[in-house]
Amino acid sequence: MMKKTVIAVVLSIGLFAAGIWPVSAQEHDMSMAADMSLKAGTTQQVKSDMKLTLNGKPLQLDEAYLIDNSLFVPYRAFAEGIGSEVGYDAAAQTVTVKKDNKTVKLTIGSSDADVDGSIHTMIGPAQLINSSTYVHSRFLAEVFGIKVVYDEAARTVNLVSGQKAANTYYVNIEGFAFKDGDITVEAGSTVVFTNKDKVKHNAVADNGSFQTNLLATGESESITLTTPGEYTYFCEPHKNFMKGKITVK
Structure with missing residues (x-):
């Protein structure tokens, strides 16, 4: 009797160590869902109190968010604020920004940006927040040749466009x-x-x-x-x- 008990314990330990302890399909699905939830939760989204200026003048935005410490802004208000034309294709979930003969296309959920047919990778994907599309502010500014300078003391992102800024x-x-x-x-x-x-x-x-x-x-x-x-x-x-x-x- 003792020998049978020892064999049963050894088999149990072996199954556990090998990672093949039997689980139900439902438990497996729940484990997968929890893992996906954990990965999704790694992205930190915090409403930002930072101000933005363009050549010293305030840039009016309803809201901005820090996502993993990068500033994301509503694409339409930001793009129009820097003098761009904007468009939105609901079927393709794509936004378009045009300025100075340059066209940028962004797809919601993707970190790839199409700049005049060339693909560039952004720091994070264009994404929906409260039914509005938000994009990485630095990428959208610098792709149009606008210099971005962060004033930490004033918590202000200063955009410098159309003037010499390298003296x-x-x-x-x-x-x-x-x-x-x-x-x-x-x-x-x-x-x-x-x-x-x-x-x-x-x-x-x-x-x-x-x-x-x-x-x-x-x-x-x-x-x-x-x-x-x-x-x-x-x-x-x-x-x-x-x-x-x-x-x-």
């Missing part, structure tokens, strides 16, 4: 002063701060729009300003006398 300006920190610290730049320009003193300095905007790290001798750090306006700034350790101003046109 670079240099401000040296020397003798406890910002040399040529009062400058005028174009929107989208880069300003590079370099410390030539033997003590640490930084550059901090009065309105909180930018702040460099404390820079040691010879160290540099750059900022990019896309919104027109005047940006007064100071050195945090020496704020009583080290000041400057950047005017963005």
Whole structure:
């Protein structure tokens, strides 16, 4: 009797280890459904409070969402906001965006984008949220040559279109002063701060729009300003006398 019991236990262990423990078809289907549900749940969708601007002017969108930390926007409002023509084919579940002789076709549920007949892969698929089609904002902007700059302090996505945005300006920190610290730049320009003193300095905007790290001798750090306006700034350790101003046109 003891021998039969031991054999039964061994067989049970063998079946379990081999992964062939018998299950019903219903249990198998439920397991598959749970697995699919788990995979679908890995995509994080959060309503976003980020603002968008185009050449410094607010871009009006009803809603935007962060999906796996990427900003998705309603394609029609966004596309029309950047000056595009839009279309929608309900039967094919396809949206079309046209601008500057370039045509982009996106299919709901697909990460493939047809750009003038050439297929490009987006960071995530065009998708329906509350019955509206949402697309990856950076892809749709950059495919039409629009520069995207994220201002983390202001939680603003700045789009720069139709203007030079690659100019670079240099401000040296020397003798406890910002040399040529009062400058005028174009929107989208880069300003590079370099410390030539033997003590640490930084550059901090009065309105909180930018702040460099404390820079040691010879160290540099750059900022990019896309919104027109005047940006007064100071050195945090020496704020009583080290000041400057950047005017963005």
